[in-house]
Amino acid sequence: MTNITKPTLKWVGGKTKLKYLISDALSLLQSKNNQTFDYYEPFFGGGSIFFHLKDLGLIDSAYLNDAIPQLVSYYEIISDRKNLGTFIEQCEEIEVKFNKLLSQKERPVSEYKALVSEFNSIWVKEKIVSETEESTNQKKYIQINPKTKKQKIRSAVLMQAINKLCFNGMFRVNGNNQFNVPIGSYKKVNIVDTENLINASLYLSNAQITCSSYKEVIENIKKKNHFIYLDPPYIPNSETSNFTDYSSQGFKYKDHVELGKIFLKLAEDGNNVILSNNNNQLAREIFLQNEKLYAYEVLVSKSINSKKDGRGKIGELLVSTFELQNIEEKFDLKRI
Numbered sequence: 001m002t003n004i005t006k007p008t009l010k011w012v013g014g015k016t017k018l019k020y021l022i023s024d025a026l027s028l029l030q031s032k033n034n035q036t037f038d039y040y041e042p043f044f045g046g047g048s049i050f051f052h053l054k055d056l057g058l059i060d061s062a063y064l065n066d067a068i069p070q071l072v073s074y075y076e077i078i079s080d081r082k083n084l085g086t087f088i089e090q091c092e093e094i095e096v097k098f099n100k101l102l103s104q105k106e107r108p109v110s111e112y113k114a115l116v117s118e119f120n121s122i123w124v125k126e127k128i129v130s131e132t133e134e135s136t137n138q139k140k141y142i143q144i145n146p147k148t149k150k151q152k153i154r155s156a157v158l159m160q161a162i163n164k165l166c167f168n169g170m171f172r173v174n175g176n177n178q179f180n181v182p183i184g185s186y187k188k189v190n191i192v193d194t195e196n197l198i199n200a201s202l203y204l205s206n207a208q209i210t211c212s213s214y215k216e217v218i219e220n221i222k223k224k225n226h227f228i229y230l231d232p233p234y235i236p237n238s239e240t241s242n243f244t245d246y247s248s249q250g251f252k253y254k255d256h257v258e259l260g261k262i263f264l265k266l267a268e269d270g271n272n273v274i275l276s277n278n279n280n281q282l283a284r285e286i287f288l289q290n291e292k293l294y295a296y297e298v299l300v301s302k303s304i305n306s307k308k309d310g311r312g313k314i315g316e317l318l319v320s321t322f323e324l325q326n327i328e329e330k331f332d333l334k335r336i
C-alpha cells in the first residue's frame, strides 16, 4: 500500500485538493518524455503537493522554497531525523498540557499567548531607544535568527504547536515580524502526528530547502529536465478577502504582475510549469498572456473563507505550459 503523508502543518491555501491532478499531470509529462524530472516548488507553504508526489515516488531531486524564515527553519529542523526525539517530546508536553486545560473547558488564552511570545522572542529582539532624558522610552524591533541548535528546535516546536492551536492555522506577522494570530476554538488538539512526521522528515531530508524570494529560485534553474509548480498567494476574489498577506511584505498586485511576466518567460523558454490561483478576471489577465498556454478551471472545495457564502465549491485557475490531455475529463477540467 502506498503511504499517505500529509503536510505537517495546516496552511492557508494548502493544495491537498489539487494533489491528484498535479501528480497525474507530472506522470503524463514524465511518460511523454521518458524521464524523471527535478521538482521545484518556490512557494512551498505546507507542501501538500510535494509530500504527495514523494508518496507516489514521482520525484527524486526537489528544490523547495518559501519566503517565511520561521517556516523554513522549522522544515530544516524536522528534516533532520536526529532532532525528532527532542522535537516530539517537547510537542507532546505542550499537547498534554493544552488538552488538560481544554478538557476543563477553559480557553487557554494566556498559556497560548505565552507560547507566541516565546516564539517571537526567538525571532525578534526588542530594544529600548530613548533619544533624550525627557523623552519616553521607545521600542525598536530587530529581526534576529535563532543561533543554537537548542533554540532552533524550540522554535520548530513552537511553530508546530502554535500552528495547531491558532485560528485556522494562519501564519501572519505584524510590521515588526511578530506572529499575531489569536488562538482558535478547539475541544482537543493533536499537535504532532509522530508517524506522519517521520515520513515527512525522510522526504524533506532529500530535498533542498531555501528561504528567499521565488525569483531567486527561478533565476537559479539551469537545466531543462524539471517541473515547476507555482502556487503563489491568491489574487483575492473580492476586495474584502483578507487571506492574501502571508509574509510581512505581503504579495500585492504589482508582485502578481511581475510573477505573470516571469511565468510567461518560463513558458517561452520551454520550461514545464503549472501555476494555480483563484479563477478571477484579474488572475486571467495577469497569467494568460500567451495563447500557447493551456488554461483550465478546476472546481475545488474550500473550507477557509471569510464569508459564509464563500464556502462550498469554487473555481480555481490552472495554467500549464503543456496540455493536460487525457486528464481533462477525469478532473472535470474546463478549458478556458
Ligand SMILES: C[S@@+](CC[C@H](N)C(=O)[O-])C[C@H]1O[C@@H](n2cnc3c(N)ncnc32)[C@H](O)[C@@H]1O
Pocket: 011, 012, 013, 014, 015, 016, 042, 043, 044, 045, 046, 047, 048, 049, 065, 066, 067, 068, 212, 213, 214, 215, 231, 232, 233, 234, 246, 247, 250, 251
Ligand atoms: C498559496 S501558499 C502555498 C501553499 C502550498 N502550495 C501548500 O499546499 O500548502 C503561498 C506561499 O507563498 C509564500 N510566499 C509569499 N511571497 C513569497 C515570495 N515572494 N517568494 C517565495 N514565497 C513567497 C507564502 O509564505 C506562502 O507559504
